Amino acid sequence: MNQPVLRVEGLRVAYDHPLGLVRAVDDVSFSLTPHERFGLAGESGSGKSTMALAILRMIRPPGHIDGGEVWLEDTRLLSLSDDAMRRLRLAGIALVPQGSMNALNPVLRIRAQIADALDDHGTSLPKRDFEKRVRELLHDVGLPPEVADMYPHELSGGMKQRACIAIAICLRPKVIIADEPTSALDVVVQRQVMATLARVQQELGAAVVLIGHDMGLMAQFVDRLGVMYAGRLVEIAPIGQIITAPRHPYTQMLIASLPSLESKGTMQGIPGLAPLLRELPSGCAFHPRCPRAVARCSAERPELRDIAAGAQAACHLA
Amino acid sequence: MQLAYIARRFAVFLLIVWLAATLNFFLPKLSGQDPVRAKLLQSAQLGGYVHAGLEDMVKEYDKRFGLDKPLWQQYLTYLRDTSRLDFNYSIANYPRTVREMVAEAVPWTVGLLGITTLLSFAIGTLLGALLAWPGAPRWMRWLMPPLWALHAIPFFLLGLILTYLLAFQIPLLPIFGGYTAGAIPSLSIGFVWDVVSHALLPALSIVLVATGGWALGMRGMMVTTMGEDYVTFAEAKGLSSSTIFLRYCLRNAILPQTTALALALGQILSGAVLVEVIFGYPGIGALLFQAIRENDYFLIQGIVFTVIVALGLATLILDVMYPWLDPRISYRRA
Amino acid sequence: MLGYLRRNVSLSIGILLLSLLALFIAIGSLTVDTDLARPLSVRALQPPSWDNLFGTDRQGRDLLAAMVAGTPLTLKIGFIAGFLGVGIGTVLAFIAGYYRGLTDTVIRGIADIGLTVPGLLVLIIIAVSVRGGLTVNEMALVVASLAWLNPTRTIRAQVLTLRERGYVEVARLNGMSGPEIILREMMPNLLPYLAATLVNAVSAAILASVGLEVLGLGPLESPTLGMTLYWINFNAAILNGWWWWWVAPTVIILIVFLGLFFLTVGLDEIANPRLRQAA
Numbered sequence: 001m002n003q004p005v006l007r008v009e010g011l012r013v014a015y016d017h018p019l020g021l022v023r024a025v026d027d028v029s030f031s032l033t034p035h036e037r038f039g040l041a042g043e044s045g046s047g048k049s050t051m052a053l054a055i056l057r058m059i060r061p062p063g064h065i066d067g068g069e070v071w072l073e074d075t076r077l078l079s080l081s082d083d084a085m086r087r088l089r090l091a092g093i094a095l096v097p098q099g100s101m102n103a104l105n106p107v108l109r110i111r112a113q114i115a116d117a118l119d120d121h122g123t124s125l126p127k128r129d130f131e132k133r134v135r136e137l138l139h140d141v142g143l144p145p146e147v148a149d150m151y152p153h154e155l156s157g158g159m160k161q162r163a164c165i166a167i168a169i170c171l172r173p174k175v176i177i178a179d180e181p182t183s184a185l186d187v188v189v190q191r192q193v194m195a196t197l198a199r200v201q202q203e204l205g206a207a208v209v210l211i212g213h214d215m216g217l218m219a220q221f222v223d224r225l226g227v228m229y230a231g232r233l234v235e236i237a238p239i240g241q242i243i244t245a246p247r248h249p250y251t252q253m254l255i256a257s258l259p260s261l262e263s264k265g266t267m268q269g270i271p272g273l274a275p276l277l278r279e280l281p282s283g284c285a286f287h288p289r290c291p292r293a294v295a296r297c298s299a300e301r302p303e304l305r306d307i308a309a310g311a312q313a314a315c316h317l318a
Numbered sequence: 319m320q321l322a323y324i325a326r327r328f329a330v331f332l333l334i335v336w337l338a339a340t341l342n343f344f345l346p347k348l349s350g351q352d353p354v355r356a357k358l359l360q361s362a363q364l365g366g367y368v369h370a371g372l373e374d375m376v377k378e379y380d381k382r383f384g385l386d387k388p389l390w391q392q393y394l395t396y397l398r399d400t401s402r403l404d405f406n407y408s409i410a411n412y413p414r415t416v417r418e419m420v421a422e423a424v425p426w427t428v429g430l431l432g433i434t435t436l437l438s439f440a441i442g443t444l445l446g447a448l449l450a451w452p453g454a455p456r457w458m459r460w461l462m463p464p465l466w467a468l469h470a471i472p473f474f475l476l477g478l479i480l481t482y483l484l485a486f487q488i489p490l491l492p493i494f495g496g497y498t499a500g501a502i503p504s505l506s507i508g509f510v511w512d513v514v515s516h517a518l519l520p521a522l523s524i525v526l527v528a529t530g531g532w533a534l535g536m537r538g539m540m541v542t543t544m545g546e547d548y549v550t551f552a553e554a555k556g557l558s559s560s561t562i563f564l565r566y567c568l569r570n571a572i573l574p575q576t577t578a579l580a581l582a583l584g585q586i587l588s589g590a591v592l593v594e595v596i597f598g599y600p601g602i603g604a605l606l607f608q609a610i611r612e613n614d615y616f617l618i619q620g621i622v623f624t625v626i627v628a629l630g631l632a633t634l635i636l637d638v639m640y641p642w643l644d645p646r647i648s649y650r651r652a
Numbered sequence: 653m654l655g656y657l658r659r660n661v662s663l664s665i666g667i668l669l670l671s672l673l674a675l676f677i678a679i680g681s682l683t684v685d686t687d688l689a690r691p692l693s694v695r696a697l698q699p700p701s702w703d704n705l706f707g708t709d710r711q712g713r714d715l716l717a718a719m720v721a722g723t724p725l726t727l728k729i730g731f732i733a734g735f736l737g738v739g740i741g742t743v744l745a746f747i748a749g750y751y752r753g754l755t756d757t758v759i760r761g762i763a764d765i766g767l768t769v770p771g772l773l774v775l776i777i778i779a780v781s782v783r784g785g786l787t788v789n790e791m792a793l794v795v796a797s798l799a800w801l802n803p804t805r806t807i808r809a810q811v812l813t814l815r816e817r818g819y820v821e822v823a824r825l826n827g828m829s830g831p832e833i834i835l836r837e838m839m840p841n842l843l844p845y846l847a848a849t850l851v852n853a854v855s856a857a858i859l860a861s862v863g864l865e866v867l868g869l870g871p872l873e874s875p876t877l878g879m880t881l882y883w884i885n886f887n888a889a890i891l892n893g894w895w896w897w898w899v900a901p902t903v904i905i906l907i908v909f910l911g912l913f914f915l916t917v918g919l920d921e922i923a924n925p926r927l928r929q930a931a
Contacts, residue, residue: 466913470909470910470913470914472863475881475902479902485890595867611780625770
């Protein structure tokens with residue numbers, strides 16, 4: 001077994017709220033081996049995007065990390081100085097932002113936005129080498145070299161997202177966190193962007209954390225999937241297992257909500273609403289929406305436990 | 319494309335100038351009154367005498383404008399004169415010409431208000447940006463309340479208090495005029511200091527009040543900008559906080575501020591009235607105020623025309639510069 | 653309520669300052685003979701004493717009486733102009749923002765052009781051309797003639813964003829009429845914003861009126877705060893060392909503007925809670 005490249009152990013993120021502490025991420029642990037593609041799925045508000053920011057130590061007040069560890073190989077991220085952590089972003093762990101985000105500075109050309117990244121990591125290049133590097137990066141993500149001279153508003157949504165990927169890989173990071181990289185893009189462009197991501201990941205040999213709620217996309221892209229609900233991981237398993245035999249009732253409902261060829265017209269949503277993090281139900285946070293809930297579910301919180309080789313679930317009934 | 323854009327902006331500027339000139343010509347015609355004769359009549363009624371120059375002026379006026387000629391010919395003559403910046407004589411100060419008086423006053427106003435406006439913009443914008451920045455030194459937070467308070471105070475009140483402190487309590491600065499009466503204008507150090515010291519009191523009151531306004535506006539824009547996705551992504555890129563501050567936050571937050579600056583610069587000539595009247599400063603504002611009080615029709619016309627040209631010019635410069643500041647603009651319009 | 657005031661410090665400061673002012677006017681008008689605010693009613697140029705708490709000016713007016721009589725006049729100008737401005741502005745903004753189309757283009761065009769014209773200049777020209785001096789009410793109307801421009805523009809922008817909200821859409825689909833939607837769905841949501849705009853407009857109107865008065869274009873017969881400032885300037889009271897003449901009006905004007913300013917900031921906070929996080 002490979003030494004894991006990224007390890008998250010018991011990570012907690014809390015937000016100060018006038019009515020008390022709100023826990024957005026609670027006791028989440030997982031690890032990535034090099035080259036692995038790991039998915040984090042869940043509804044909006046389940047804490048998956050907060051996870052991305054927490055790993056990068058970018059939670060802004062009133063939020064803060066209040067427990068756990070994050071390791072990048074042998075580096076303990078939470079004990080790094082602010083400046084060391086800054087240098088590690090992009091160079092060690094890079095973020096590919098949400099597709100719906102205006103992640104590129106509207107007043108700088110793409111070239112300048114790549115240059116900023118190189119300069120601030122002490123890897124400025126002489127002009128000619130730099131131009132060559134920009135062309136390579138753009139080529140890697142399937143963009144023509146002229147894009148370097150363009151401003152973000154001159155690019156389409158898919159091109160912007162590729163430009164973001166080009167920036168993300170410019171320092172050859174070990175881990176790429178892609179937070180819903182294809183949201184707000186149309187399906188064809190989605191595929192192209194995901195293919196680009198897959199290709200650069202292979203070339204770099206980086207591990208990827210793909211965050212999203214699109215189970216179809218997950219099924220196509222990741223090796224292993226973690227499912228989050230109300231800030232906690234409720235199931236982790238290899239993607240094949242999770243798609244064919246999900247253990248947690250929530251995962252089962254997520255999978256059932258996928259449109260498939262066999263079950264035309266019987267698409268199912270998940271009844272009920274995601275709970276407010278401020279007033280979580282007792283016991284298993286999912287029990288009010290769970291069709292199979294029993295008395296124990298509202299009294300005792302199920303911990304994540306091994307249920308099969310490489311698969312874990314947090315459910316009394318699994 | 320760039321050139322066409324600039325040409326189009328320039329055409330708009332010329333249009334504004336032409337409209338202003340045309341209004342200046344036709345509005346008094348519409349009222350059916352002859353400003354020069356009205357003024358003549360008025361001073362005859364008031365003082366019971368007609369001062370000698372006035373008769374000459376009326377003759378000169380009739381001849382030059384050819385009042386017997388058709389309207390369109392008068393209009394063309396007027397346009398020709400205006401394009402030569404010839405606005406006729408000042409009625410109240412005959413035989414001085416309006417051009418002469420305006421040309422004398424403009425440098426004072428531009429000097430005092432131009433410099434103070436740019437200065438308060440620079441200080442205020444930087445302060446405002448830092449006030450919104452979490453990485454700024456802690457003591458800066460203490461600047462907020464006084465900045466707010468100064469911004470809320472009318473500037474003439476601050477001028478009053480400063481006059482008391484700096485001209486009466488500690489007789490440090492002169493309070494009236496642009497330079498000591500009787501001093502001979504020259505480029506000597508003595509005269510320059512005389513001019514500067516006369517400008518300090520009004521300048522200080524303007525800067526203190528205006529800085530707060532710029533700072534508040536900038537702080538608001540910075541807070542909005544810091545919430546933008548590209549700032550989050552910039553942080554995820556591991557950029558240093560000075561790069562994020564300057565190139566990602568400030569650079570974007572300053573855009574609306576520059577629009578406001580151009581407008582503020584354009585309004586200088588007219589906004590000068592209060593400052594200059596209170597401090598007896600010999601600029602265009604004081605001149606306009608005096609012209610209005612004396613019903614000096616040509617002088618008012620000349621100043622209003624100058625003010626509108628200044629506004630148009632400021633807008634033109636902004637329009638030409640803006641695509642360079644914000645690449646999205648030229649794209650949208652070109 | 654008290655708990656909220658403790659959190660919204662700006663609002664509390666604003667209310668406190670303006671209450672102090674109201675108290676001063678109330679007690680003053682009950683105990684002070686405002687006839688003494690007329691010229692030649694007391695000995696001229698006396699520093700503060702038990703007989704004349706704030707001293708007297710060069711024309712022989714008791715300054716305490718002048719303040720008690722003048723402060724409400726200045727506030728009155730501000731309130732009339734401010735209310736008229738926001739009232740007209742709100743109506744125009746709703747018409748423009750809700751019905752869009754040609755009406756909107758015309759209203760917005762007029763407001764935008766009006767705003768680029770230097771306001772004080774127009775006011776000066778109006779004030780000068782009214783022969784024989786203005787009364788306090790005329791003064792208010794002169795200021796109001798431009799006071800509607802800014803509210804029209806800002807409220808229109810708010811209406812435009814509200815218009816796209818879901819509940820307005822729902823109301824429209826439910827067949828509610830335009831005026832009904834404006835009054836029942838949009839108005840309540842805009843109230844805090846309108847309040848902040850109103851306070852702002854009152855403050856701007858007072859600023860404009862005092863500015864005109866300082867130039868000597870105000871109601872010469874009335875002891876408004878701005879006219880008092882004009883006489884102070886006219887008589888060079890500062891350089892003559894008559895400190896009591898300008899201290900009282902300065903302090904009162906400071907309280908007026910700071911009070912209104914903090915009130916606006918506080919109301920803004922109610923209208924736009926997100927600002928609070930930034931503070």
